[in-house]
Each structure stands twice: as C-alpha cells, then as structure tokens.
Amino acid sequence: MTAAAIVTLTGLAKRFGSVTAVERVDLEIRRGELFALLGGSGCGKTTLLRMIAGFETPDQGRILIDGQDMTGVPPHRRPVNMMFQSYALFPHMDVAANVGYGLRRDGLPAPEIARRVGEALKQVRLGDLGERRPAQLSGGQRQRVALARALVKRPKLLLLDEPLAALDRKLREATRFELVRLQEELGLTFVMVTHDQEEAMSMASRLAVMDKGRIEQVGPPHEVYERPASRFVADFIGIANILPLDGGRAWLALRPEKIALFAARPDTDHAEQGRIVDIAYEGDRSLYRVGLLDGSLLQVSTANTARIAAAFRRGDDVWLGWAADAGHRLDK
Amino acid sequence: MRLVIALPYAWLGIFFLLPFGLVLAIALGSAAPDSAPPVTLGLSLKNFALLLSDDLYVAAWLGSLRIAATSTLAALLLGYPMAYAIARADPRWRPILLMAVILPFWTSFLIRVYAWMGLLASNGLVNQFLRWSGLVGDPGTILGTEWAIHLGIVYAYLPFMVLPLYAALEKLDGGLLEAAADLGANPVVAFLTVTLPLSLPGIVAGCLLVFIPAVGEFVIPDLLGGTGTLMIGKVLWDEFFLNADWPLAAAVAVCLLLLLLGPIALFQRQQARSLERP
Ligand SMILES: Nc1ncnc2c1ncn2[C@@H]1O[C@H](COP(=O)(O)OP(=O)(O)OP(=O)(O)O)[C@@H](O)[C@H]1O
Ligand SMILES: [Mg+2]
Numbered sequence: 001m002t003a004a005a006i007v008t009l010t011g012l013a014k015r016f017g018s019v020t021a022v023e024r025v026d027l028e029i030r031r032g033e034l035f036a037l038l039g040g041s042g043c044g045k046t047t048l049l050r051m052i053a054g055f056e057t058p059d060q061g062r063i064l065i066d067g068q069d070m071t072g073v074p075p076h077r078r079p080v081n082m083m084f085q086s087y088a089l090f091p092h093m094d095v096a097a098n099v100g101y102g103l104r105r106d107g108l109p110a111p112e113i114a115r116r117v118g119e120a121l122k123q124v125r126l127g128d129l130g131e132r133r134p135a136q137l138s139g140g141q142r143q144r145v146a147l148a149r150a151l152v153k154r155p156k157l158l159l160l161d162e163p164l165a166a167l168d169r170k171l172r173e174a175t176r177f178e179l180v181r182l183q184e185e186l187g188l189t190f191v192m193v194t195h196d197q198e199e200a201m202s203m204a205s206r207l208a209v210m211d212k213g214r215i216e217q218v219g220p221p222h223e224v225y226e227r228p229a230s231r232f233v234a235d236f237i238g239i240a241n242i243l244p245l246d247g248g249r250a251w252l253a254l255r256p257e258k259i260a261l262f263a264a265r266p267d268t269d270h271a272e273q274g275r276i277v278d279i280a281y282e283g284d285r286s287l288y289r290v291g292l293l294d295g296s297l298l299q300v301s302t303a304n305t306a307r308i309a310a311a312f313r314r315g316d317d318v319w320l321g322w323a324a325d326a327g328h329r330l331d332k
Numbered sequence: 333m334r335l336v337i338a339l340p341y342a343w344l345g346i347f348f349l350l351p352f353g354l355v356l357a358i359a360l361g362s363a364a365p366d367s368a369p370p371v372t373l374g375l376s377l378k379n380f381a382l383l384l385s386d387d388l389y390v391a392a393w394l395g396s397l398r399i400a401a402t403s404t405l406a407a408l409l410l411g412y413p414m415a416y417a418i419a420r421a422d423p424r425w426r427p428i429l430l431m432a433v434i435l436p437f438w439t440s441f442l443i444r445v446y447a448w449m450g451l452l453a454s455n456g457l458v459n460q461f462l463r464w465s466g467l468v469g470d471p472g473t474i475l476g477t478e479w480a481i482h483l484g485i486v487y488a489y490l491p492f493m494v495l496p497l498y499a500a501l502e503k504l505d506g507g508l509l510e511a512a513a514d515l516g517a518n519p520v521v522a523f524l525t526v527t528l529p530l531s532l533p534g535i536v537a538g539c540l541l542v543f544i545p546a547v548g549e550f551v552i553p554d555l556l557g558g559t560g561t562l563m564i565g566k567v568l569w570d571e572f573f574l575n576a577d578w579p580l581a582a583a584v585a586v587c588l589l590l591l592l593l594g595p596i597a598l599f600q601r602q603q604a605r606s607l608e609r610p
Contacts, residue, residue, distance in 0.1 A: 055510055075513040076522075088511035092529050101525075102515035153515070 004030045005064075006157055006189050007052065012061035014047055021047040023213035025061070029157075034183050034190045036200035039210030040236070045193040046085070048210075049159050052191070053082045066156055076105075081155040085162045087146040089134040095121070095145050096130035102153045120152040123182060140171050151182065158183075160192040164199060176203050197237050201225065209233050228253055230332045239287075241298045242330070251330040256287060256301040258326035261311075261318050268321030274298065276316050288312070290320060352589075359582035371578050379583035388562075389584075393591075395562040399478065399553075400546035403485035407493040407542050408535065410486065415497035415534070416527075419504070426502075433494050445484060445555050452480050452556065476558035484552040485542075492541040500534025501527070533602060540599040548588050564588060 007029040014022040022044040029035045037045045050056040052063060054075035063070040065079060081102070090098050100117045108116075121127050124144040134142055143166065150158055163179065164172045180203050183190045194200050200207045201221040208218045209232075217229040228234035231242055234253035241254040265271055274290040277297065281304075288300045298320060312318055359380070361373040383389045418429045436444060451457050452475040462468045474480050504527060512522035550565030557563070564584060572581035 053514060055513075074518075075510070076516050076518050080514075082511075082514045084507060084511060086507055088505070088507040090508060090511070090526060101512070101517075105516035105521065149515070 006031045006066055007191070008062075008064040009048075009052075010062050010064075012048070012051060012063065013059050014044075014051060014056060015059055020213050022051070022058075025213075025215055027208060027215060027218065029189065029191055030206075031189055032187055033205040034180060034192065034203055036204035036207040037191065037193045037210060038195070038197055038200040038207050038236075040195060043210045044213040045195075045210060046161055049082070049161055049191065049193055052157075053080055053159055054078050079156045080159060081150040081153055081157075082159040083146050083150040083161065083163055085165065087134075087142050087166075089142060089145055089149070091134055094131050094133055095126065095137070098134065098145055099130075099149045099152055101149065106153070116152055120148040123151065124148045124178075139166055140175075143167060143175070147179075147182075151186065151188075154186070155188070157189050157191065160190060162193055162195070164194070164196075172199075179203065201237070209236060211236075225255075227328050228330065231330055234328075234330060239299055239301075243296075243327070245329065252327040253330055254298075254322065254327040256299040257285075257303075259298065259300045259320050259322045261288065261290075261300055261302060262321055263312075263318065265319050266321035269324035270322050270326075272298075272320045274318060274320060276312055276314050276318060278314055279312075290318060292320075355582045355585050358578050359586050361579050363577045363579050365576060369578065370576050379579050380587070382580065383583055383587055389564075389567065392562040392564045392567045393587075396547050396549075396564040399481055399485070399563060400543050400549075403482050403489075403546055404493075404539050404543045406482060407486045407490055408539060411490055411493035411497055411538060412535075414490075415494045415501055418494075418498050419501035430495075430498065433491050437491065441488065442551065444488070445551055448480070448484055448487065449475060449555055452483070475556060478557065478561070480556040481553050481561065481563075484556045485546050485549060488552065489542040489546060492545075493538040496537035496541065497531065497534040500531040500537075504530055533605075536602045537599065540595050540602075544592050544595055544599070547592060 005028045007027070009025050009027040012022060012025040012027075013020075025048065037048060039045050047056060051058050052065070052070075054070065054073060070078060090101065093101070096114075096117050099120055100113045103113045103116060117130070118127070121130060124147050126141060126144050126148065129137065129141065134145065137145065143163065147160075147163065150160075160179075164175055167175060176199060179190070179192075182188075192200075192203070204221060206218065206220050207224060209216045209224060211232050217224055217233045219227075224233060225237055228237060228240070231251055231253070234240040234242060239256050241256065241259075243252045243254060244250075245252050260266070260268070262271075265273075272292055274292040277289045277291045279289075280287040283304070285301050285303050288302070290298050290300055292298060300320060357373060358371050360375050360377070361371045362376060362378070364370050364372040414433070418426055418433075421429055449456075452473075453459070454473040454475070456475070458474060474483075508526050508530070509522050512526050513519070517525060548565045549563065550569055553561045553563040553566050554569065557566075565588075568581050568584045568588070571577045571584060
C-alpha cells in the first residue's frame with residue numbers, strides 16, 4: 001500500500017450463483033482523486049462499488065479503507081458515503097431532513113446540523129428548496145439533493161453510482177463540471193461509476209476500464225486513450241482502427257484523428273490508397289469510412305475548421321497517411 | 333350507464349339508509365311490552381338520555397373502547413412482525429404465507445370461537461398444557477375472563493391487521509434502508525426512522541380495521557367473556573332479547589354508529605391519501 005492510497009482492493013471477487021460479477025480485482029485509489037470505473041452494462045461496476053460500501057460481502061479478497069481492513073464492518077460503520085443510482089431519497093422527509101439525516105445519526109447538535117445542511121444545499125445550488133418533499137422536485141434537483149446528502153458528512157470517500165445517468169444531455173454536461181468543482185473544492189476522494197466513456201474521460205483524474213468483472217486497464221484518461229492495453233480497451237474508449245501486425249499475433253490501434261486524407265500520395269511514414277465509402281457529418285468534425293484496396297475499412301476523422309468543408313465526397317479515391325508513431329501496438 | 337351509477341346508491345338506500353331510518357325511528361319511540369312489535373313510535377330523546385346518565389351504559393361504553401383498544405394494540409404488536417417477515421420473505425413463499433394468514437376465514441367465525449371455548453375451559457387443552465408443563469401451578473380458568481376476550485379478538489381480527497401492514501411493508505424500497513445504513517443508521521435506527529414512518533398508513537389502516545369491529549363485538553364477549561363482561565355489543569343484545577326494550581337497544585345501536593363515525597372517517601381519509609401518494 002502506498003501512502004497516498006485511500007482504498008486498496010486485493011484479489012476481490014464476487015459471484016451471484018453461476019454469474020461471476022467481479023473477478024480478482026486489484027486496485028488502488030489515491031487520496032483526493034476523482035476515479036472513474038468505466039465499463040459496459042453488467043460488467044460488475046455497481047457490484048464493486050457496493051462491496052466497498054459494505055452492501056455486498058466479497059467471496060474473496062480484502063478491502064482496506066484508509067489502512068483499515070473492512071472485512072466484517074457493516075455499512076453504517078464505514079467512513080464512506082454513497083450516492084445511489086436511483087438516489088434513494090426518503091420520500092417522507094423534506095429536502096433539509098434528507099440532507100441532515102446522516103448528521104443526526106452522528107448526534108450533532110441541531111444548530112450545527114442546520115448550518116451544515118444550509119451550506120451543503122448552497123453548494124449544490126438548492127438553497128431555497130429545503131422544505132420541499134422529494135416528490136415535488138425535478139429529476140435534476142433530486143440528483144443534487146442526493147449529492148448534498150452524501151457530501152454533507154464529508155466522507156473520506158464518496159462513491160457515486162452513475163450520478164448523471166438520469167439527467168438529460170445538457171444538464172449532464174453542466175453537472176460534470178459542477179461535480180469536478182465540488183470534488184476539488186472540498187478535497188474529497190470520489191469514485192464514480194459510469195458507462196459513458198466521454199464522461200469518464202472528461203472528469204476523471206484516473207480511470208479503470210472493466211470488462212466481464214475484470215479490470216482491463218487503469219490509468220489517466222490520456223494514457224488509456226493513447227496507449228490502450230488491449231483491443232477491448234482500444235475499442236471501448238473512443239473509436240479505434242485495429243490493424244493486424246506480425247501476421248495476426250499483435251495489433252495496431254490507430255485513432256481516426258491520427259490519419260489524414262490526401263488527394264495524392266503523401267510523403268507520410270505510411271500511406272494507403274482507398275475510396276470513401278461514406279461520410280458522417282457531425283458538425284465539428286466529419287467521420288469518413290474509407291475502403292482500402294485489400295477490402296478492409298478504416299475510419300478517419302477531420303476537424304471542420306472551414307465553414308464549407310466538403311473537400312472530399314463519397315466515392316472519391318483518396319490517400320490515407322499517418323506518422324510512424326501515430327498508432328499503438330497491442331499484444332492482446 | 334345510468335343503471336351502473338344508480339346501483340350503489342340503490343344498494344346504500346335499501347341496505348343502509350332504510351334500516352338505519354327504522355332503527356332511528358325505534359330509538360325515538362318508547363317501549364310497549366304488550367304490543368307486537370313492542371314499540372310505540374314517538375319523538376323522545378329519553379332513551380339517549382338514559383344511555384348517557386346510567387352508569388351501567390357508560391361503563392359498558394368505556395369497557396368496549398378499552399378492550400377494543402388494548403386488543404388492537406396486541407394485534408399490532410403481533411401482526412407487525414408477521415407482516416414484516418412475510419414482506420421480507422423470498423417472493424416465492426409470500427403467497428403461501430399470506431394464504432396461511434387468511435386460511436382461518438375458510439371456517440365459520442362462530443365455529444372458531446366455539447373452538448376457543450373448548451381450548452380455554454378449565455379442563456381445556458390450554459390448561460392441561462399449563463399444568464403438564466409446570467409453568468403455572470394453578471392456571472385457574474381463562475374462559476370467562478377479559479384475557480379470553482382479548483385472545484378471541486386478537487385471534488379473530490389479526491388478518492385485518494396483517495394484510496394492510498403487509499401491503500405497506502411490501503412496497504417499501506429496500507434501497508432506502510441501504511441509504512439509511514450508508515448514512516450511519518444502525519438497523520434499529522433505520523427501522524425507526526425509515527421503515528416505521530413509511531408503514532404508518534398500514535398501521536393506521538390495520539388498527540382501524542381491528543378497532544372498529546372490536547368495539548361493537550358481541551359474539552366474542554358473549555361466548556368467551558364472563559357474565560360480568562361489560563361490552564356495548566352485549567348490552568345491546570341483552571336489551572333487545574332479554575329485556576325486550578327495543579327502543580333502548582336501537583338507541584345503543586345508533587350511538588355505536590355515531591361513536592365509530594370518527595374512526596371510520598379517519599380511515600377513509602387515510603385511504604384516500606394513500607391512493608393520492610403511492
Ligand atoms: N443481487 C444480484 N443477484 C444476482 N445477480 C446479480 C446481482 N447483482 C448483480 N448481479 C449480476 O452481476 C453482474 C454484474 O452486475 P452489476 O450490477 O455490478 O453490473 P454494472 O456494471 O453495474 O452494470 P450496469 O451498467 O448495467 O449498471 C450482472 O451480470 C448482474 O446480473
Ligand atoms: Mg450498475
């Protein structure tokens with residue numbers, strides 16, 4: 001365990017009947033970071049989070065939080081708070097009572113509770129809604145009540161299960177920055193589950209990519225993006241062209257934006273000839289699918305910096321060029 | 333279409349308003365022991381005045397309310413853990429457990445009360461067991477005491493307590509208990525601050541469903557209670573059949589209805605509210 005680790009998971013495993021939800025996970029989460037657990041549906045993200053919170057008992061392995069072994073410690077004694085995917089707000093209490101619930105359990109004096117509840121509501125910009133019931137709030141407001149309720153105890157570790165999933169796209173993007181701001185301002189450690197890779201990339205200081213209960217790769221977003229550890233990661237994070245190398249024993253991951261389009265043969269390190277199969281116009285950029293002479297397809301993206309872009313059309317014969325260090329070699 | 337709307341009103345008119353009007357009319361008349369029926373109609377409130385002034389009737393009212401209240405409390409204390417256990421049981425077992433709660437309804441109420449008479453008699457099974465086990469030296473006779481009445485009421489009305497409690501507890505989102513634990517509540521505190529308040533509609537409904545019929549209960553105090561038992565249902569019976577004082581019996585019935593109007597209205601409001609906010 002390094003000094004900076006607040007959570008250390010060793011050999012953690014959990015099965016539900018015949019389903020292996022989490023398989024031999026080793027992971028360290030550092031103090032003060034915003035860590036994202038990223039993976040497809042059913043890969044075990046929620047189960048991993050619930051084991052840290054104490055709602056599931058691991059079949060194998062150990063969980064250390066702040067150096068203390070959590071084996072046998074019930075949820076209400078763990079220095080951890082969780083923001084639930086469904087929010088789990090108490091319907092019979094108003095917003096202020098929901099937020100103050102954890103402080104009342106700690107036996108704080110009433111004026112202190114009122115002060116901290118007010119502070120937490122202000123932090124999530126809900127200052128004047130303290131007397132509403134959860135049923136009288138919008139989805140975005142409920143999300144912020146859940147966040148305030150989890151934050152108000154200043155836990156060593158805050159677990160967030162898909163905190164933004166129930167919000168619409170605009171609100172989700174605005175809330176991303178809000179979460180990062182709070183995490184930095186309060187100096188807390190966040191572990192956030194998400195299946196949205198864009199969300200994980202834009203928010204996290206480090207992230208783990210999970211697949212079928214295992215952790216495939218852990219690292220800062222740019223590293224995971226630029227140097228994926230496996231074909232699964234390369235494919236899951238962003239778009240990747242995966243080209244076979246060494247007669248199929250290794251692969252090259254080549255991102256679409258690392259490839260340039262030319263009308264004539266370029267003098268880049270690599271050049272291939274092909275024909276544009278289709279173009280997806282996405283506003284800020286266009287994604288081309290180019291069929292090579294050997295029949296394979298490559299995806300190329302270009303930034304639309306000029307207003308009238310369409311330099312190439314569907315069916316045009318083009319050249320693709322990329323630098324020698326543009327791709328990343330994958331061994332699995 | 334009109335017929336469908338008219339049907340409940342017709343039903344209410346024929347089976348509630350009409351008989352109630354008759355009972356009220358009798359209550360306002362006076363007894364005429366030699367005629368048949370033994371009533372002379374009139375417009376006198378003397379039967380009601382008697383009910384309020386005679387200590388015997390007042391004691392019977394208070395006795396009914398007291399016995400109904402303690403039985404309701406006992407049914408709640410027994411029914412809540414049952415409902416809780418059923419709501420937490422494996423979903424496959426729940427219908428079977430609920431069935432077990434309702435099963436006694438398949439035999440006649442009267443027969444079940446008679447069965448209790450046998451069980452509670454001085455040489456009944458309960459006393460035989462108590463003597464055999466040596467727990468109690470001389471158990472005395474349970475039959476004919478208030479204990480027996482309580483036992484009978486709790487036994488007879490327990491399903492009315494368990495079913496609404498189960499309905500409330502089964503709806504409870506387990507995630508809320510996890511959230512409470514996550515925020516530092518131990519299981520007891522989580523129960524008191526989350527489960528209990530959220531099951532309050534079920535508690536109110538169950539208590540009223542037991543309390544309301546228990547107040548006017550006649551069969552149980554008559555068969556299981558002693559001759560000295562003062563419950564208003566028994567007084568009504570005695571006035572009607574033993575004293576043939578129809579007007580007084582009718583006045584008792586009217587008062588009983590008025591007395592229960594409060595709890596019934598409470599029950600209705602509570603039901604309406606829980607429909608509004610599921
Ligand atoms: N209580 C449970 N009983 C049985 N199986 C379960 C239980 N909880 C989870 N599983 C199974 O374990 C696997 C991992 O589930 P988990 O909820 O951790 O996935 P997830 O990564 O959070 O998925 P999602 O993104 O859809 O929320 C799934 O196959 C799921 O069906
Ligand atoms: Mg999940």
